[in-house]
Amino acid sequence: MRPFVYEQPTAISAAVAIASRFTTHDDQPTRANAQFIAGGTNLADYMKLGVAEPNRLLDLNQLKEQELRQIRVTEDGIRFGALVRMGEAADHREVKQRYPVIADSLRLAASGQIRNMASLAGNVLQRTRCEYFRETSWHCNKRVPGSGCAAMEGFNRQHAVLGASDACIATYHGDFAQALIALDAVIHAEGSRGARKIPFAKLHRQPGDTPHIETDLAADEIITAIEVPAIPWARRSLYLKIRDRESYAFALASAAVALDLEGDSVREARIALGGVATVPWRAKEGEEALRGKRLDEASASAAADAAFAGAEPRRHNAFKIDLGKRTLVRALLETRDMKV
Amino acid sequence: MSQPPPNNALSRRKFMAGTVSAAAAAPLLASRAKAETPIGAQPKLRQPVVTSLRINKQAYELSLDTRTSLLDALRDHIGLTGTKKGCDHGQCGACTVLVDGKRVLSCLSFAVMNDGKEVTTIEGLSSPDGKLHPMQQAFIDHDGFQCGYCTPGQIMSAIGCVNEGHAGSEDDIREYMSGNICRCAAYPNIVAAVLQARGETRGA
Helix, strand or coil: CCCCEECCCCCHHHHHHHHHHHHHCCCCCEEEEEEEECCCCCCHHHHHCCCCCCCCEEHHHHHHCCCHHHHEEECCCEECCCCCCCCHHHHHHHHHCCCCHHHHHHHHHHHHHHHHCCHHHHHHHCCCCCCHHCCCCCCCCCCCCCCCCCCCCCCCCCCEEEECCCCCCCCCCCCHHHHHHHCCCCEEEEEEEEEEEEEHHHHCCCCCCCCCCCEEECCCCEEEEEEEEEEHHHHHHEEEEECCCCCCCCCCEEEEEEEEEECCEEEEEEEEECEEEECEEEEEEHHHHCCCCCHHHHHHHHHHHHHHHCCCCCCCCCHHHHHHHHHHHHHHHHHHCCCC | CCCCCCCCCHHHCCCCCCCCCHHHHHHHHHHCCECCCCCHHHHCCCCCCCEEECCCEEEEEEEEECCCCCHHHHHHHEEEEEEECCCCCCCCCCCCCCCEEEEEEEHCEHHHHHCCCCEEEEHCCCCCCCCHHHHHHHHHHHCCCCCCHHHHHHHHHHHHHHHCCCCCCHHHHHHHHHCCCCCCCCCCHHHHHHHHHHHHHCCC
């Protein structure tokens, strides 16, 4: 591992000031010399592998702003401080009641130990598990821009069928992010250019020609909070995750679903898909296909077909299209049948 | 999660003032890595960082390379080799310890980030008279291991699982213990052990 200087700033402004002293505005946060660390479950792993090579770590756990550690429920919705740990949010009574899809997505992610360590903001920024990204001897456009992509002709069973490009087919493996994008969450961030809000759907970037640009954040920008708007009918929501083993594995396919029903028919549906796309994936085509329809197996299948209409399989991952559709159909029907 | 302030452990400042000789303290103080450090005294690469840990109710002061994981600090610097290194990448759970009462993976935690914290390892569970912790005894009673390599991590994780309130049913135990891999597949016996000890474990 590359040696690094360790600092513990005690205020957000101080953390931003140090980061901007050691980075430039063009630096990607994941490639900058100075990087932030909170839980460390993702970054420490990638530093050990030589994938991440910061020479300065700014530990955010001593920041004095207490709202970073709080979950606040208000009339406007729910606000998660960036340093809240995954396990705390998963066990939070009102999160479970008001937004089951959020609690499910956190409970089904990682392990008990990792959920105690990992912060919510760090979780949404977790990097891909693509084997060719993780192992530095392979060519990878995300890790070394322009070097090529070993996954294209490699073993790409885990890879994305939605949102891929000729440069990168690495999957975004997070779960929580699918719940957030489905519920129109907003990210609050602070950097040397001030504070701003970012719609969650704009946080992650599809790979295109620049897979090394993973998010919209600057290298000196810190996520301070994640806000989810009040959606009374989100009590009828869930996250369904399908994987190779029943627990402690990344999704092969997953679906975050929330439904506003009027009797049997759909007033509004929210759908996000995990395990199948390069970024957190909102399936608006699937949502539109259900609007005003009676929700049954046929309409759910039509919505799933619409959601995967643009899917492009590679050699080993074509199964994800069928699996992803079946996952979504089951998630829609189970959400319909929830007692709320 | 609010990070409790250093409690029982001596603060580094107090320790410096009271315990270390002046000659030793001067260079160590210069290594302090706080943001308010004046520009002239910026921390440098490869400069060891003094870290205070309270491990199994005993205070330790370590001078560490920032890259040292909590796991390596425990095993290589302190000699507490009960905590095991399996994958060293957060995938197996063998390195599980309690930090401020919560189970974490010591392989994915830089030791310097645990300054002032209370760490409990497998060595800290039994009573001074040698009586085993109820969870240790339950693993023996139910034959919850074969080779034993994952066992310290399993036991620490089981205690965390119970204290988090996630040992209500066999299904819950299986789900909330899934971060601990046992290649000998002693899983049914591990679940039985957690069921036996859960009543006596809370708060332990």
